[in-house]
Amino acid sequence: MKINELKVSDLLEETRKVNAKPGGGAIVILTANLAVNLILMMDRKNWGDLSAVADENRKLIKEISDILTKCADEDVYYANLLIEKYKNKEELKEKDFIDASKPQIKLNTLALKALEVLAFYLDHGKRTTLTDGEIANEMLFSVVKSSVPTIKVNLNGVNYKYNIDEVLRDAQKLYQHNRDIIERRKAWQEFM
Numbered sequence: 001m002k003i004n005e006l007k008v009s010d011l012l013e014e015t016r017k018v019n020a021k022p023g024g025g026a027i028v029i030l031t032a033n034l035a036v037n038l039i040l041m042m043d044r045k046n047w048g049d050l051s052a053v054a055d056e057n058r059k060l061i062k063e064i065s066d067i068l069t070k071c072a073d074e075d076v077y078y079a080n081l082l083i084e085k086y087k088n089k090e091e092l093k094e095k096d097f098i099d100a101s102k103p104q105i106k107l108n109t110l111a112l113k114a115l116e117v118l119a120f121y122l123d124h125g126k127r128t129t130l131t132d133g134e135i136a137n138e139m140l141f142s143v144v145k146s147s148v149p150t151i152k153v154n155l156n157g158v159n160y161k162y163n164i165d166e167v168l169r170d171a172q173k174l175y176q177h178n179r180d181i182i183e184r185r186k187a188w189q190e191f192m
Helices: 008-015 024-042 048-087 094-124 127-155 164-191
Strands: none
Touching: 024 048, 024 094, 024 127, 048 094, 094 127, 094 164, 127 164
């Protein structure tokens, strides 16, 4: 099953099941993809002197979305593979657990980059879409935090090092920087 081929109603129905496929990891990645696409709602028609930067950011956000689309399906694939091996009492190898954690690790790299790019849109985007940017900021920070359980359970006891605490600190800094921009722009709107 590919999560990205499901209609929303089918995805919701599938998620309700006890043995849901996709599981939480893929849902987190899908949430990140929705947040990334919210950023594009802040895209102005005319960026003036910032056109070159805006073009690069738009291209990057679309690339992140495309990678996240593939990443969600990878998460479903590797999680199902791990579960099937466990059910069939096959030997679970370290590689199985590392493979199952990689979509979440990739998610975090992409979410951090999206949080970084979001600052441009928050600072220079349309004021009427500031709320979309605020929602995207909250969602992106949340997905990084939400990746922790899957990463920890998969990497527990394997020889693959991933510094989730550093990732969380980086996410917190980017999130807070974006919050500061939001608060400044809201204060400016109230002043006007």
